[in-house]
Amino acid sequence: MLLVLPVELVLIEGKSKNMERARRVLEMKGITKQYFGNTVLNNVSIDLYPGEIHALVGENGAGKSTLMNILFGMPVIHSTGGFSGEVLIDGEKVELMSPAEAMQAGIGMVHQEFMLLPGFTITENIKLNREPTTKNALSRLFRSKSLDYLDVPTMRKDARAALDRLDLAIDEWAPVAGLPVGYMQFIEIAREIDKKEVRILVFDEPTAVLTETEADRLLESLRRLAADGIAILFITHRLDEVMAVANRITVLRDGETVARLNRDEAVVERIAELMVGRKVEKVELPPRAKEPSDEDIALTIDNLVVDMPGEMVRGLSLSVRRGEILGIGGLAGHGKLGIANGIMGLYPASGRVSKNGENIPLNSPEEALSRGLAFVSEDRRGVGLLLNEPIDRNIGVTAMQVQHKFLKSWPHFLPALRLEDRAELRAYAEDMIRKLDIRCLGPNQPVRSLSGGNQQKVCIAKALALEPEILFVSEPTRGIDVGAKRLVLDLLVRLNRDHNVTIIMTSSELGELRKVCDRVAIVYRGRLAGILPPDASDAEFGLMMAGRVGKEAV
Amino acid sequence: MRKFVIGLLVVAFLVSAIGVVGTAAPAYKIGIVTGTVSQGEDEYRGAEKMKAKYGDMIKHVIYPDNFMQEQETTIAQITGLAADPDVKAIVVNQAVPGTVAAIRQVREIRPDIIFLLGVPHEDPELVSDTADLSFETDQERRGVTIVQLAKELGAEKFLHYSFPRHMAMPLLAKRADIMKEEAERLGIEFIFATAPDPMGEYGIPGAQQFILEDVPRQVEKYGKNIALFSTNCSMQEPLIISALNTGAIFPEQCCPSPTHGYPAALGLEITDEMKGNIPAILKAINDAIVEKGGAGRFATWPVPTNYLLVEACVEIARDTIEGKMELSDLDAVKARLEAAASVPMELRRLPEKPDGNFYLLTSGSVVFGRDEF
Amino acid sequence: MTDKLKQTVEHIGIPRLMIAGFLAVIFVTAYITGMSVPQLLSDSLVRVGMNGILVLAMVPTISCGVGLNFGLPLGVLCGLVGGLISMERGFVGFPGFFAAIAFAVPLAVVVGYLYSVLLESVKGQEMMVGTYVGFSSVAVMCIFWLMAPFRNPELIWAIGGKGLRSTLTLGNYYGKVLNNFAVFEIFGIKISGGLIGFFLLFCLLVYLFFRTKLGIAMLTAGANPVFAKSAGIDVRRMKSVGIIASTVLAAIGIIVYAQSYGFLQLYMAPLMMAFPAIAAILIGGASLQRATILNVIIGTVLFQTLLTTALPVTSRVIQGDISEVARLIISNGMILYALTRSTGGK
């Protein structure tokens, strides 16, 4: 996709020079934050001028959300020991202990998930809990503001004004339910700018759910708001958008500020490199007897469409070599997670998927499982585990249901009524606990009380019980500590090498993909952007994730 | 707009309802209000009998099974009868709560309708002031007669089962007090036991199960010569069964009638020729009791009270409307009652309201295995 | 070890400790006032046996994720019809009892299936809809009892000669067959091996069922529907099976109940049948998401013992009968407690 820079951008750039001299509206200095001993932010600083659009970019887990949580005084920050460093607004040090205080200080936030009531009109949503009221006889009698009438004309006037500032011609009294997603985003923004005191607006990945035209309109509004003197902090993955609107760009990586660029110094390639770049400690992976090749294809995906909210797959085709570890990368929202979920029948899917030439019927987990596919879900606690059940039940249940494992052999004719073979299951679970080094009190322990890493191992054990030919693993290291991460990755490599399992591993952490995979496929907007070798340069990965190179890079 | 359309439909419906309706009539009608058979077969069948006898002259409607909660429906059923201009008299048996309210409402538009009640549940004095005529078994007298009968059957103790809701009914509470006095006078130990309320949330089964469990306990404690009595209809079957099994004495049901409790408790076979044939039913009960070894320990009235009350009320209503009698004429009332019962009856007025038409009735008893059938 | 101890305490829970304490007070009082404690215990055991299977009927619906089965009267009605057909056909004794079950179960399967189809279409409102479906089906069956073509002269009304009586005596048919089977005495406590054994047999059957492939699939579907889906389990079907199982158990439960009780109760009697069963399983420590056989046994024992002993004992001690009202408050208080406690359920 080629990017056409709008003409007025030049003007904004011109302005930015002047702004250097203007007073900063926000400064966050030397912010350091630890969660349970893990440093997630290390001496991060960022500042904002009135009328500036400041882009904050970084991979998942780079620390953007934590920084914003600090700015908003979220309870989660204070309940976990606070942070060090200081926040200044208009040059004065502030201590924001709650979102309400942040709001009072003039900070507005456009939420990623819409905080809109579908049954209310646009006006009612914009003025939610800030409704202007007029007195009436009863409210005077009881001296209660609660009994004041809503001042509907003023509400509408205010809402109209806010919508006009965004150049939104929609009827302010239309109900929100049924509006296109893009409009909802604008209503969120309108609500923020309707707050008279708002001078700083934070946009947290606002375009993630928008179509291209909607995204363009949103960027347009951003510029408009900046022109009105509002300082904007713009968090996004989409580098082309950054290039289109940002005056300055701050790149976060692993909780540290790696770069701060002015618009004129920045090029997409450079930002991408800064975002993903990290010293990849290339470990020598054990060799195989026979290296996988295109001659021997295990799984063919053809024009796969998956309707997974937030991770739509829109016609993806891909071939997986037998015996390889294939990585699937890409930015959040581009559909990399939808692939495995679609093939495994968890979300509505269409297209053609075949294993060894045999067609796999879609939309049925049972069909996929019984054909030697297995899946370790990214949603460990939601999809992957029965939290209140013991380890052995978690490990065995899928294999039991799909392959009649761990069951007594009687009655032959009615497998549904065969009893569970406790001894066999227990023995298997104990074996797995030993092999995967699951730290627990025994196979009877409910998995809820296990640590994240051990829970993940239970998930993998569950998939292994199926003895799969092809294993899908999504976000295998999400939310587990560093030591456990390595163990999990090692485990996957061992499975691949020792048991010849073909692994398709989806991850938001490019680093780990590059560490263990034979090839890394990058997904962009629901389609395959290209496949790179793990040792391709940071810039190549960055560009491909930003959708800046065509297909067939390999 | 949408509201308008619905509103229009409602109006259209009410208008159409007016068009649909239209009734032709005989000279006058009598309304009868009873419960369903599951509440008590006697009064329902009494109404059926009257319906069979007088045909269209009788309008029979039902109050709800859970009449305690659905007063409004009872009221609507009664006022519904009164809405028919041909209805000149309404018989309510049993007169469950809500009847007084209904009568008051009807009086405002139809002061001409006479109300005849059987077994009123509400305050007797209140009922006496409202209804034109009421029948109730003479609870105070029965307080004496039942205990005397028990003594006659060999009782040394007298066990009285009830529960808060019934003891909140003044007549029943008073009767219990009288029973106690009479028992003490006769040298019988009076025992008051609490049972679960069958109208409570565990319902009739819970109450019945309690009786089945409690009677053996009591008999073990007090011996076989104990007379059992309960204020609640649904407890009669388990009481009779337990009395038969333990050898206790059962002098009378709450609502005295051969068909109340006995047929179900004894698993009586009702052949075609027995249907509605009281003497035949009495004989069959007698045979069953004797066979099970209960001779001389079980008794009841020879007539199904509620059954005959419906008949008596209808006849009294007819004769009153046709000017053949006065409701305040105790002898005339008694004559019609005895005609319906075909056994002698004793009748008196409620002592608290000597000038009202609240009549209290008593009948002699028949003892199974002793009397001739 | 401390974990185990903590778990045990958690398992017992405050409400159960309270009720157990209350029961202890009652038994001590009974002893002091000279009541026969073994007799009270015997009565309580009978109650446990007769109510147990109805309580057990709650387990499948809770396990498959539908929640408490407020539609229990549906199964009860099936059981009553089965019991009636057996009587109409003149079966006596154990054959009568088993014939009743044999007639009732297929009916319950059909009714349970239809009920599950209905509940599937009202997801999220299962308990409310269940309550009212139960209520209205009782009324429909009232009409059925009046019109049904039963001819057995022992079943019909005395004066009218048609329609079924509201209370049918089972004495000549299969009344007390279980209760009188294998009766023995320990320490003066009369125990009916037949009745208690039958209840425990069903506990065992249900326990084993939840150890089969199907049962585990159902548990999984109830515990985490998304997990179940990802494990290739048809969640809808599991709910169906759970509701059918519950309905069948209710049908068998009412037959056991009736034979012990000695009567079949028709008309409005089944209306409130669900409530004591629900109270019992909640008192036993079950939540809206999870119920075990142990919950059933503990709950039934505590609740039924409370019902059986509280009234006769307290009415000895205090004049009047506050115990009847106290029972109302305690049992509803327990359900309320459970509803306000269990978290996470949506």
Place this chain on the structure above:
Amino acid sequence: MIQSPEQKKVESGRDVSLDMRHIVRTNGVPILFLALSITMAAVAGLSPAFLMNEVITRFARNSLLVLSLLIPVTAGMGLNFSIVIGAMSAQAAAIAVTLWGIKGVSGFLTACLLATPLAAITGCLAGLVLNRAKGREMITSMILGFFANGIYQLIFLFLVGSVIPFNSKSMLLPQGVGVRNTVDLINIAQSLDKIWRPVISGVRIPVVTVLVSLGMCVVITFLLRTKIGQDLRAVGQDMNIAEVMGIKVDKTRIIAMILSTVIAAWGQLVFLQNIGTLNTYNSHEQVGMFSIAALLVGGASTRRATIFQALIGVILFHTLFVVSPLAGQKLFGVPQIGEYFRVFVAYGIIAVALAIHAWQDRQMRKEAIREAVLTE
């Protein structure tokens, strides 16, 4: 919901131009029951004057109770079965007024005054309980009603006369403890109805009582247009969003319960003054059941209910109640079958209405998903 001229224009332009299919789809429940009522009225063959009289009396008697359900629905708490608590408060007040012998309208007003704080306190407690059972409000409020019934019995059967002083022998049981099962409310009987009750072509209209109900509609409309009303609606739509937006969700829900309970208490007093006698231990038991049935028949759902639906619901439900026993009797030829038929209809109504709504919700959600997929 507040409507602006534009909104109406949009509606009339789009889908209300007598599009019968749309009307049937969105009002399936009331139309079903309207059809049922007409059929049954035709079968029952009641006199129109009687039917009108009966329906108007019942409308006057019950509409306030049904209206009391609206606010909790608006606040997203579903159908409030615990209005029986309000009814109990009202009965306590009615008993007190009878005891003190305050007659006529002043007696009625005294009872209202007395019932209000009682209902407010109990309603607040109910709100606290329901806040701990979010998502299960309906079944919880139902059990709460049963529970409160136990407390009520404890007070009036055992404490009155023993712990609570009570000096009227005629209202107490013979043994001096506990209130009798029927209390004659002669002092306040029909006090409101009697003020002005003209007869128009055979139909007696208790004008003042009807006006009270309509007045309550105005009050509710007023409330919903105030700041607190807006909060209630916001909480009703999505508790989490409301919380994030700084609305005190728990407090708002408690206010909803207090309002509902207080209105229910007044409603029960209107009901009792019309009936004229009080069934001490049972009058309140079915209040929640029947009011809810009426509201559902009017087309309300557990998530959305309007004043109009409440009023239409009262009329339809009670028409059905008046005609169904007779219709059943005529249809089956046996009076008691008619009665069971009526019970079936009463309970069945709620089951069917809940089922239809749940089904409609699912259909709507499915459509929303389909649309979302299409726009992609």
